[in-house]
Amino acid sequence: MREFAGLPRSLYILLVGHFINRLGSFVVMFLAVNLTNTNQFTVEFIGVIVSILGVGSFLAGPLGGLLSDLYGRKKILVWSLLFNSILLLILALVKSKISILTVVFLLGFLGNMYRPAASSLISDIVPNNDLLRAYRLYHWSFNLAGTVGAALAGYILSKGFFLLSAINAFSSFIYALVIWIFIKEIKTQKVARKISLLSKPFFDPIFFKLFMITTIGNIVFTQLYVSWAIDLTKRGISTTEYGYLLSVNGLLIIFLQPLLGPYIRNFRPKYVLALSAILIGIGFGMNAFTGTFLYYLVSVAFWSLGEIISAGIVLSIAAKIAPIELKGVYQGTCQMTFTIPQFISPIFGSFILGNFGSTTLWISCFIINVFVAIAYLLYRAEDERFSTSSLVTK
Template sequence: MPVITGKQPLPAQFWAVWTATLINRAGGFVIIFLAIYLTSERGFSETTAGLVIGLYGLGGAIGVTAGGHLTDRWGRRPTALLALGSASVLMIALGLVRGEVAIMVAAGLLGLAAEAARPALGAMITDIVPDADRMRAFNVYFWAINLGFAVAAVLAGFASSAGYFWLFAADAVTTAFAAVLIAVRTRETRPAHLEAKHEGGSLAAVARDRVFLGFIACNLMIALVLLQHMSMLPLAMVEEPLPPSTFGVVIALNGILIVVGQLGLTRLLVRRRPAYILPVSVVVIGLGFGLTAFAHTPVWYGATVLVWTLGEMLNAPANSALLAGLSPVAMRGRYQGGYSLSWQLASFLAPTLGGAVRDHAGNTTLWLGCLGLGLAAGAWNLLAAPARERRVRDLAAEERETSLATI
């Protein structure tokens, strides 16, 4: 395992979840090549292919909500096993079915199953890792996710050369292997007093948490900016005109920088307060995308990617650590699900709103608008930081009192 700076080694169960996630992401071929598979192999129009991918996203939105509820009510481990096991089977189903309706249904169900594992794994890490170590734990977890994605992007090309079905088969095998690893190397992490009493609030309680809703709103704002790299950035580069291969090289800098540099941030982040890292990170992200308004060459585009990637590297572990602290122990799954839902919503809104702004106001307005969103999210995060830290302290004290009372 990577050497992680910190006073105490991270728990063995964390490394089991880390390894399962790395394996699962390294075999995540289907989503990377789904649009190409649908148009070239199945003969779908771009509109129909987009609808299928949208249904995957819709299924994912339902999945993170249902997965969060099951995580709290049923348990972290069984929810993760059900989600990963179902996703493995549905990968094969999606590769075998024919016809538009059948593929749409399979894609929606796959999105539901695959994304339902997120709240369970997030809650499991929060249960396993002490509060003082969560920043570095989520830092290295974010690194594993990106390393896995980078490996998948490379291996998917080789797998597709043998036939598209092997993409689905390989993805199914790695997903199943991740499930087996969770089954063999982890135990249920939900606190014992919750298992005994089946405690937990309702989804309405999440909706009434104004501190948490503000946190989610800020995350949605910056997610709308970050996800422009998947939709509007390639269009802007092609219009220069630059060849599509140039976009591939430029965007690869994002993954390379994260894989090479993320672990190096551990020493810097370990003693910093997540609530105050967030404002800095979102401003850097907004600045990186804002500078795209002035980019016209591959080198300049590459420089903008480096800037917003640095912001992303600061943002991801701080966001996850703060999310963990803001989540009441009895509702960690649902809070994780609410956070994941903001990303699912952004995955739909980012290309929709980005395309509308670009069509009606132009590229410059789009990128400067991203800068504006980053600055607004930074100000909001900064103003909200004291209230968030108070909530984290109050919930930690409440959890300690509850744990002592059950001894």
């Protein structure tokens, strides 16, 4: 675990709260399951609920980042987490369609503003040379808590959705309490209170190139949430086997990320990102062929390895190249590289899967990621605004 040693004390405190919060954060994941099992609403309406949640999360990234630049990371972290706690409890109690849609939107919006504030806070308290290690630890702790929490969440849900919501609300409250008591507010640079500041990253040509390439690559990666699950089910993979495949992803991250980190930092970021795109492309491209459970296990290992080696790189680059007064806006915009694909992927994947078949879908994913890898490699050295040493601990 030397990969994660020697970082600032404030970072470890932040990540303790982050771990506790993630450990209980499974209401959103099991919301659709609960509504389906209780036969309260149609499948179409449940789809609308998930989409509304996505809209809220999409807006939370840049706006949460801007608010953290204007009013401070600590304030936005605490208030967002407190809103999250309250809204989770309300969600377990409301019954009508309009009330559920309203609460779900607010949960996605207000309850996710803490994310860009947290990642901005990391860039404030960690020296530039250690940023990559810090963001990789952030990613690692998220997956460790997720792997443990997922094993408990299914059992808790069997005891009632309100209990799951209450535990999630309590974990968010504890996170807010940890931040409030142990984290000092970092003074941010004064910045004009203009909504137009949200557009700044899109007019930064270096950041915008990174944003576009990463977003396109994540359209492939997020196929695992819908198209991959549907396709595997059609091929006879049971729910239990599907769960095992997902757990392999979490276990590989937990065990391999600390081991590979020191080696990854010896290479320029664009080469690591390109290799990551190829590995993810191979992993999903393998689904073009039908195989045994072991075959799909190998495919998961490929795209998991791609996720592992690229973890934290984009966030650390964004922190490095962002104007000091707009770190939150840049981190929030980075969040959009994942929320945008969450909108596009189900449409893209289901359309190709339904009209052209799974072979076409997975070959398309492989080809897309080959172009993503090439795009990363075409970054000119003088355009990157960061050197290898800026992401490496000396």
